[in-house]
Amino acid sequence: MNASGEFDIIARYFARLGANRADVRLGVGDDAAIVMPPPSRELVITTDSLVEGVHFLPNASATSLGHRAFAVNLSDVAAMGAEPAWALLSLTLPRIDEPWLAEFARAAGDLCRRHDVALVGGNTTRGPLSITVTLTGIVPIGMALERRGGQPGDAVFVTGSPGDAAAGLALEQGRLHVTDPMSAQILRDRFLFPTPRCDVGIALRGLASACIDVSDGLGGDLEKLCAASGCGAELDATSLPVSEALLGAVGRELAREYALTGGEDYELLFTVPLARLGAMTHAIARGLGPVTRIGSLVAHAGVRVFSRSGVMQFSRAGFDHFV
Ligand SMILES: [Mg+2]
The missing domain is CATH 3.30.1330.10 (PurM-like, N-terminal domain)
Structure with missing residues (x-):
């Protein structure tokens, strides 16, 4: 031809x-x-x-x-x-x-x-x-959300259920086996057909102090937001929004690891100053979308994740594309 x-x-x-x-x-x-x-x-x-x-x-x-x-x-x-x-x-x-x-x-x-x-x-x-x-x-003009606007004390939120896409990718690659076919399909679809959170992003204008989308893993991307904002963050592992599908597939501990290090989620990770938490609650009540508070920004650098048993370790190198 x-x-x-x-x-x-x-x-x-x-x-x-x-x-x-x-x-x-x-x-x-x-x-x-x-x-x-x-x-x-x-x-x-x-x-x-x-x-x-x-x-x-x-x-x-x-x-x-x-x-x-x-x-x-x-x-x-x-x-x-x-x-x-x-x-x-x-x-x-x-x-x-x-x-x-x-x-x-x-x-x-x-x-x-x-x-x-x-x-x-x-x-x-x-x-x-x-x-x-x-x-x-x-x-x-002047209303775009950036990574650099976060301040110590701001609440940290995430949309959706991070970790699903990474589990879906692991399924596609044959590195993970899930017995329930429904859960397996949900996880696969989260990787193959991610949902961009455009409506949430637009609704966060004037509400969020900083925002990033989660492409390389929640923990690593939160570190980028923190570095740009000149602060750190503390997360509560028990508040991480893990899906029923992921929970059923890999159990609670591994589900949290997927949520923190997985990548390919294309969820929004953003911070809201305490003074705007009331407005944030109203926005959620008006149907903002699936958002969950998972922690707070703090003055000292770095991201730490607390669970009932103490500080959780997570590997920033957890997501490495296919190499
Ligand atoms: Mg991005």
């Missing part, structure tokens, strides 16, 4: 992927896209690549890859408290595989429409499978 034929095939799948946004003046198909940012807003821009063998297994489905490639970027925009808007996609493909492209585009399009994201451009190259998404979000 000649190059222009390939281009036509790919263009067919990506020409109108995602939401139809009124602020896209020129989308896929020209030399570059033109978008119209609203006045008095700042743009938040992020990019992330998924590379075969590093970020996903060779047998990963196109459905999961289409979802994850956009979900990991949506999660970064969520962590900034921004509304996702425009995306670019760079695809390196070993060959033109139309069923694969159709499946990938459908999964990516579903997630993008759910979050009102329009694909406005991209490119394709031939080579080992690799997927890069660049995502731009919109936030009122």
Whole structure:
């Protein structure tokens, strides 16, 4: 197949992927896209690549890859408290595989429409499978959430149930065996189809003092937030929100270890000053989403995890992608 034929095939799948946004003046198909940012807003821009063998297994489905490639970027925009808007996609493909492209585009399009994201451009190259998404979000001036705003005394919260995705990955790799098929499917899906917490991130504007998304493990990512904020944190292991599926699969102790060191969760980890805890409680009552308080920021550096038996050790190197 000649190059222009390939281009036509790919263009067919990506020409109108995602939401139809009124602020896209020129989308896929020209030399570059033109978008119209609203006045008095700042743009938040992020990019992330998924590379075969590093970020996903060779047998990963196109459905999961289409979802994850956009979900990991949506999660970064969520962590900034921004509304996702425009995306670019760079695809390196070993060959033109139309069923694969159709499946990938459908999964990516579903997630993008759910979050009102329009694909406005991209490119394709031939080579080992690799997927890069660049995502731009919109936030009122000065309202973006950063890692550096935390203060000693602030409460530490996390969304969802961290650790599930790492257990799901272990299942996919055959390193973990779970007898209950329902639990196994729930855990696998948490890895293959992470839920970016965009609504929570937007609701945290003016409420959270600092925020990060959990991609490398709750403990390690909390250390990054603490380092940026110039403080430390103390967590209560008994308050970690572990799911029934994870608990049933690996037991309480290992579930906590997965929750602290697992990675690939794409949950939000954020801090709230004590003076805003009342507002936070109201937000939770109004349906903010699944959030749990797990500890507090403290003046001295480092992250310590307390359990009934004392201070728990966890390995920062617990998550190491596939190497
Ligand atoms: Mg991040």
